[in-house]
Amino acid sequence: MKPMHLFLAGAAAVFMISGPVHAETQKWTAEAANTWYAGQRWLVGSNYLNTSAINQLEMWQADTFNPEEIDRELGYAESIGMNTMRVFLHDQLWQQDPEGFKKRIDIFLNLAKKHNIKPMLVLFDSCWDPYPHLGLQPAPIPGVHNSGWVQSPGAIGLREDNTENLKAYVTGIVSHFAKDDRILAWDIWNEPDNRDGQTADWTVAGKTGVRDGGRSDQAVKVANVERLLPQAFAWARSADPSQPLTSGVWVTSNDWSPNGKKSKTEEIQLNESDIISFHSYEWPEGLEKRIQMLQPYGRPLILTEYMARGHGSTFDSSLPLGRKYNVAMINWGFVLGKSQTNMPWDSWQRPYTKNPPTLWFHDIFYADGTPYRKAETDQIRTLTAEAAATFKTKSRKAKP
Template structure:
């Protein structure tokens, strides 16, 4: 299917059976995935795009099994007319129930022992080359065979990179290293012949969006209206602040001449009615600006932020999932269908 960011309507997907990316993919349950995707399509018939989180760590441990499960999953989505945006790497880390992903040490070897008196890049090149060999094998095994696969509508190079105050520091060596790594990932995908657009799922930072824009074909961001507040993103805690942020992101995309996609959105809530209201505010504002979206997330899962308290630690984001553990739809959440593209 052709990728039109403005018409994207769908969900992020993590299976219900795992507690982390590595767990999900090392114990991949294809039958349960097929059941969950089919159920989601019944609840939301216009669902056309899935942002599907991968695990480079699982690929390293069993490349052939990972590749087979990835191929089978693409088939499941395609059978329901759903294009896929695979998330290749993840930089968001969560102390309540960590998903896993790329630590800073892998992007900048030696960073954990660095002090301001040291040269941060003094011994980086050899170690970086070794890490890139591992990551490069993963990209070659996942992106390479699917570089012309119409079931893959875009590649999300990394979820929420640059997620620290260093994003604002032009002189930060950490910022320089992470941007260098993101550029390497983008260059690798293009070298492998990826015909699909590349994107990066930025957290709600205009600076992060601006810094990653030169690397991508589609600008992606995570506009969460955080109704219960957030200490690090206070600009997203009011409707007025949320909508002002959207307008600035639209302006950045317009100036760059690139599509804009909200590939994570709709903040969580334990209360179903509150979650529906947050959904209405969020998706109404996105639709009014012609911004497509993949909401986070379809399905109850044991990973962070996608389960009720009885299943494990729950963060300030509360419950983001739309479908409960028993397969039922959370009350009122059929309203999502009202925001399907016309």
Template sequence: MIRIRLALLALLLMASVFGYSQNTANKWTEERIWEWYNKQPWLCGFNYIPAYAINYTAMWDKTTYDPAAIDRELALAEQSGMNTLRVVLQYAVYEDDPQYFLKTLDGFMKICEKHHIKFMPALFDDCSFGITPDPKVGKQPEPLKGWYAWAWSPSPGHSMVTDTTTYPKLEKYVKAVISRFKDDKRVILWDLYNEPTNGGLGTTTLPLLKKVISWAREINPSQPLSIGAFDNNQRLNDIITAHSDVITFHEYGNRETLLKTIDKYKKFKRPLINTEWMNRPFKSTIPDVLDVFYENKIGCTLWGLVNGKTQTELPWGHRPGDPEQKVWQHDLYHGDFKAYDSDEISLLTKLIKQSKTESYTKEHTHAH
């Protein structure tokens, strides 16, 4: 009996080691990721959700997906010179009709390509700002005036994150999406999971996160993989930095805070991309911090483009009846495409244009 138990324990340990090696086997070397990154332009763009969409379910759902509206908004982004956008995908829409979802995703990429914008998809998202932590397909609620991101819909939803019996379904989704576009030049990189553990889930997300990394590595796409670091959870950040080809991170703080965060992640000797920033009341603004990204050739995608149903001009946690905040938190344009601040757009356009004509000194190479 003891021998049998020891044999079983040995098998379990071998399986564990094999699973871990699968996680890291296809991770890009420093040399490879720098070679890739140094061929890219300065990646400067935005997190995108159409003004018509109250959440990412509404963006992708059959009842509301609007390519004409997306085309108009991305034309606006193109005028400023922005070359990258990041979007969260919605598992629930895929589950409802996988063929429709993949076809719609391809159509969206065609619009991005038309406007010379590279696509950074995020497969999952734990964030939840409203009262419903699970998405439902179909027509979505209308905004509740004064409530920041009132009907935000996580992907795949908190119930599935915590229910391991759903993981085979999620594996099919991850592998189907990445396999379909694994060699597609319109995809700049795969952001596997937006803010895992957020929305009150805590460490219950970590088993799924590890699985998602393994599934993506099995496909081994030609684009790099990443997961954005967004807080000081050491256990989470250890997973993120161990398994990301590019170090992506969120930082909505002021110039001093941003510089400290950059220093923290430079030690991993990999390219850096800030995939969420711009909070005007916190002094995370285009005039205050954009030059930091530019001078260091750190990619950056601010939040967001056109103000709409998500009401992200309001501060985080804002509820109906709270005092009005005169300064917008996020977004570059009003719904009528008028700039919130034309000086912001001018500076954004100026630096992007400069980045195309100036040659950068390769300071962040493997040799350093």
């Protein structure tokens, strides 16, 4: 989820039929992670936000939670063979009503299971508006990409005096669902050191978002992230989850290989992750290079963001590479809605109000389930069906 800016001491793990069991707070071994991954069909899905929600808060708050819409839209995913979705949570929802939030997550997980989908749940996110607030969310800014998305925890929530609240959120959510086989994995933090928007003051479409305590300073933000990210992994591990943990590297200018020059945030992400996740909105040559860069870690690879048609990242070029290298593929954008992610990234600087772009940037379906490009959904359906048949054959042969 990029704005205009263009991302190992293991511990022993024992496997039982139901999945990995490992010591508290310890990272999975590569062997444990690969055994887990071998038990998954090739994972293909989208980052999911329902049509009527402008952000994570509107998706999950009691007044705007829409299970009927979610049920319908997950049906679109199932129809093309998708078997996972990446879904963002928010710490303020926990602080507001932990029991209600858990109940709504449970409803969502039941709907996902109904459609044979195991979602990856994202706990924190450093993208877009750094000043989230509960309650009524803003209307979309016409012609602007993802104009209402909010960070979790945001500039104020990152402060050291809020650490215990963040710990309560992570331990509360993860411990409640720690053994839940409806969940694929936990994404601890999305793009942790990303900037807030066009500037450190969070500017969108000419409107500056300096409020609720002043500027969101990038240096302060990164320092807080470096302090909190290892703790967030440790908090999640303290619940001894049966699902793997990850946080995806995303800055396309860096070398993610084991001996490459990486930022401190990237070092934390790669050192702490049970499974390696990453983002790439690049042409296929760039994506393949990223995959090869990460293979030496010897862990499963999940591409948790890709597919920006106007930027050279497409289904027809990316999905075959994922299949070739056995990389799980989760694209950005699923159904056209209030997030308006069919608009390009540059709409933050130049809103597309008079002449909407002919080429959608993200997203797969219209709200009624009509594909934006039938050739894309046909390709996804064909590749996922082939992968499902291969997995079924392998599973049958593996049985004694």
